[in-house]
Amino acid sequence: MPSPLRTLSQKVWDAHLVREEAGAPSLIYIDLHLVHEVTSPQAFSGLRARGLKVRRPDLTIATTDHSIPTSDRSLPILDPIAANQVAQLDKNCKEFGVPHYGVHSEHQGIVHVMGPELGFTQPGMTVVCGDSHTATHGAFGALAFGIGTSEVENVLATQCLLQRPSKTFKVQVDGTLKPGVTAKDIILAFCARVGVGGATGCVLEYAGSAIRSLSMEGRMTVCNMSIEAGARAGLIAPDETTFEYLKGRPFAPKGEEWDKAVAYWKTLPTDEGAVFDRTVTIDADTLEPMITWGTNPGMGVSITGAVPDPSGIADALDRDNVEKALAYMGLEAGKPVLGRPVDVVFIGSCTNSRISDLRAAAAVLKGRKVDPKVRVMVVPGSMDVKRQAIAEGLPEIFREAGCDYREPGCSMCIAMNGDQLQPGQYSVSTSNRNFEGRQGKGGRTFLASPLTAAATALAGVVADVRSIL
Amino acid sequence: MIPFTTFQSRMVPMPLNNIDTDQIIPARFLKTTSKEGLDKNLFCDWRYETDGTPKPDFILNTPRGQGAQILLAGDNFGCGSSREHAPWALTQFGFRAVVSTSFADIFKGNALKNSLIPVVVSPDVHSKMLGLPEDALVTLDLAAQTLALPDGTAVEFAVDSFSKTCLLEGIDELGWILKQTPAIEAFEARRVLSVNTLG
Numbered sequence: 001m002p003s004p005l006r007t008l009s010q011k012v013w014d015a016h017l018v019r020e021e022a023g024a025p026s027l028i029y030i031d032l033h034l035v036h037e038v039t040s041p042q043a044f045s046g047l048r049a050r051g052l053k054v055r056r057p058d059l060t061i062a063t064t065d066h067s068i069p070t071s072d073r074s075l076p077i078l079d080p081i082a083a084n085q086v087a088q089l090d091k092n093c094k095e096f097g098v099p100h101y102g103v104h105s106e107h108q109g110i111v112h113v114m115g116p117e118l119g120f121t122q123p124g125m126t127v128v129c130g131d132s133h134t135a136t137h138g139a140f141g142a143l144a145f146g147i148g149t150s151e152v153e154n155v156l157a158t159q160c161l162l163q164r165p166s167k168t169f170k171v172q173v174d175g176t177l178k179p180g181v182t183a184k185d186i187i188l189a190f191c192a193r194v195g196v197g198g199a200t201g202c203v204l205e206y207a208g209s210a211i212r213s214l215s216m217e218g219r220m221t222v223c224n225m226s227i228e229a230g231a232r233a234g235l236i237a238p239d240e241t242t243f244e245y246l247k248g249r250p251f252a253p254k255g256e257e258w259d260k261a262v263a264y265w266k267t268l269p270t271d272e273g274a275v276f277d278r279t280v281t282i283d284a285d286t287l288e289p290m291i292t293w294g295t296n297p298g299m300g301v302s303i304t305g306a307v308p309d310p311s312g313i314a315d316a317l318d319r320d321n322v323e324k325a326l327a328y329m330g331l332e333a334g335k336p337v338l339g340r341p342v343d344v345v346f347i348g349s350c351t352n353s354r355i356s357d358l359r360a361a362a363a364v365l366k367g368r369k370v371d372p373k374v375r376v377m378v379v380p381g382s383m384d385v386k387r388q389a390i391a392e393g394l395p396e397i398f399r400e401a402g403c404d405y406r407e408p409g410c411s412m413c414i415a416m417n418g419d420q421l422q423p424g425q426y427s428v429s430t431s432n433r434n435f436e437g438r439q440g441k442g443g444r445t446f447l448a449s450p451l452t453a454a455a456t457a458l459a460g461v462v463a464d465v466r467s468i469l
Numbered sequence: 470m471i472p473f474t475t476f477q478s479r480m481v482p483m484p485l486n487n488i489d490t491d492q493i494i495p496a497r498f499l500k501t502t503s504k505e506g507l508d509k510n511l512f513c514d515w516r517y518e519t520d521g522t523p524k525p526d527f528i529l530n531t532p533r534g535q536g537a538q539i540l541l542a543g544d545n546f547g548c549g550s551s552r553e554h555a556p557w558a559l560t561q562f563g564f565r566a567v568v569s570t571s572f573a574d575i576f577k578g579n580a581l582k583n584s585l586i587p588v589v590v591s592p593d594v595h596s597k598m599l600g601l602p603e604d605a606l607v608t609l610d611l612a613a614q615t616l617a618l619p620d621g622t623a624v625e626f627a628v629d630s631f632s633k634t635c636l637l638e639g640i641d642e643l644g645w646i647l648k649q650t651p652a653i654e655a656f657e658a659r660r661v662l663s664v665n666t667l668g
Binding site: 017018023025027029038039041042045046050055066079081082084085086114130131132134145146147149150152153158159160162164166172196197200201227230240294298317318320321324403414415416422423433435436438441442 | 571583652655
C-alpha cells in the first residue's frame with residue numbers, strides 16, 4: 001500500500017494515472033507537450049507513416065529555438081540542413097494543427113523560457129518535451145521531464161506515456177544567499193555535491209527557506225539543471241510567488257477558473273510527514289559563487305576553491321575521469337580557476353536567459369567596458385524577454401559595455417547554429433553543460449552564474465563578482 | 470519491430486565513466502530530419518581529427534572496434550540530453566547492447582525502444598569483463614536475462630519486464646498504447662470536472 005502521505009510529485013503523478021495494468025508501466029496523461037525542431041521531425045514522420053493525427057493539438061505547442069541563427073531574423077538561414085529542419089517543423093505544425101511560435105513569431109523563444117512566460121506551464125501539470133531541460137517547468141510544481149523522440153511520437157498520438165514512478169529525493173536549502181550568490185550557484189553546488197549521476201532514477205523536490213525566497217525565474221534556473229545530476233525532474237511546491245507570477249499571463253486561467261485553479265494548486269505541496277527516499281541539505285548561508293572546472297556539470301567548485309587533485313582518488317575509473325577532464329580543460333590539479341583568462345563569455349540558454357538574468361548581468365556591466373580580448377555574447381531567451389529588455393534599456397547597456405547582443409535562441413549553449421567556440425578556446429557560460437565540445441569542438445566551458453559571467457567579461461579572466469559589488 | 474534474439478559477440482571496451490550524449494553524437498549532427506546515417510558520426514570528436522582523418526588510437530578505428538555488438542562502457546553511460554539520436558547512432562553502427570555499472574534514465578528508456586539493451590552489472594563483474602581477452606565471446610540472452618561469460622559464468626541482469634516482453638515479442642509500444650484509447654477517453658471525460666485549464 002502506498003503511504004497516504006504524498007509528496008508533491010506523487011500527487012501530480014496520482015492525478016494523471018490513466019490506467020494501471022499488472023506487468024506494464026503506468027499509463028499517465030500529459031497536460032502539456034512542448035515541441036521543437038530538433039527532436040520532433042522523426043516523430044511526425046512516424047505519425048504520417050501510421051496515418052495518425054495529433055490527439056490533442058490544443059495541449060501541444062511548438063517553437064523553434066535550437067537550430068536557428070541568433071543574427072538578423074530578416075535574413076534567410078544560410079545552413080541548408082538547419083533551414084530544412086526549421087521548415088519541416090513549420091510544415092509539420094501546419095499539417096497536424098499544432099500552434100507554432102516559429103522564427104517570426106512575436107513569442108518565439110527557447111522552449112523552456114517561452115512556455116512558462118506565456119502561462120502555459122501551471123502547477124500540478126504533467127509537462128513533457130523532447131529535451132532534457134524540461135525539468136525547468138518543475139519550478140511551478142509541475143511534473144516535467146524530458147523524453148526521446150519515440151515518446152514524443154507516443155504523446156503526439158495518444159497524449160499519454162508509459163512510465164514507472166521514480167524515487168523521491170528532497171533537496172533542502174535553508175538560509176539566506178549572500179550578495180553575489182544566486183540560484184545558479186545553488187544548483188551547481190547540488191550537482192557538485194551528488195555528482196553528475198547522483199540523482200539518477202529520482203525526482204527531486206527543492207525545498208527550504210532559500211528556495212522559497214527565490215523568484216520564479218530563480219526557481220526555473222534551479223529546476224532546469226536537475227538533469228545535470230541525473231534526475232528526470234525537479235519540482236518546487238507552488239506558493240504565492242508562483243500564483244503572483246502566473247496571474248494575468250496570456251494562457252493562465254482567468255476569473256472563476258483562476259480561483260478554482262488556485263484552490264487546487266494549494267492542495268499540491270508535499271504532505272507534512274511524507275517520506276522521501278533520500279534527502280540532501282545545502283546551507284545557503286555559507287554558499288559561495290560556484291564554477292565548474294571539468295567536463296561534466298558535477299565537476300564544480302566554489303569560485304575561490306581549487307580544482308581537485310586526481311592522485312588522491314582511489315577508484316581507477318573515477319581518477320581517469322578527473323585526469324581526462326583536467327587534460328581536456330588544460331588545467332593543473334590543485335590550482336584555482338579564478339584568474340584564468342577566457343576568450344568568450346556567453347550569457348544565455350534555458351538556464352539563464354530570462355529578464356532577471358539580463359538585469360543581473362546589466363547591473364554589473366553598466367557604465368563599464370568588457371575586456372577587449374573577450375567576445376561577450378548576450379542572447380535573450382525569448383522575444384518577450386527581448387521586448388522587456390528594450391523597455392528597460394538593457395541592450396544599450398550591453399552594447400555600450402562592448403557586448404554582442406543577439407536574437408533569441410539556444411545559441412552557444414548547444415552550438416548547433418554556428419554560435420560556437422573555436423578549438424581550445426575558453427568560455428565562462430551561464431548555460432547548463434560543460435561536456436567536451438558542447439559549445440563547439442575542442443571548446444572548454446566553465447559554467448557559472450550571470451553575475452560571475454559579467455564580472456569575468458569585465459576582467460578578461462575568471463572573476464569573483466563579490467570583488468566589484 | 471523485429472523480435473530480439475540471443476546473440477554472441479566480442480566486446481568493445483570503452484572504460485570511461487559518464488560518457489555523455491554529446492560524445493556519443495555531437496549536437497551539430499542533430500539538424501537532420503531523418504533517423505538514418507548517424508553511425509558515421511558516432512563518437513565523432515573522439516573518432517576523427519578535425520580534418521576528418523580517423524584517429525588511429527580510438528577503439529572504433531581499430532580491428533577490435535569493428536563487427537562487435539557489445540559496448541563495454543563506464544558508469545553513468547548516456548548522461549546528458551534526451552536525444553534518441555544516441556541509440557540510433559549506436560545501433561546503426563552495429564551495437565545491440567551496452568554493458569555498464571549504470572545508465573542515465575532517459576538514455577536507458579530510449580535504448581530499450583530501439584532494441585539496444587542497457588545491461589547493468591556489478592562493479593566486480595564489470596572489472597572482470599574489462600579484464601577478459603580481446604577475442605572473448607559473450608552471449609546475451611534477453612529471455613533468461615543473462616550474460617554468459619567465456620568461463621561459463623552466467624551473469625544475471627535486470628530489465629524492465631514490459632520492455633523485455635515488447636523486445637522479445639516484437640510488440641510496438643505505440644500500438645499497445647493506442648489499444649488503451651477507451652481508457653484515455655474515459656480519463657479525458659472525467660478530467661473535464663477537475664481543473665484542466667488548457668484543455
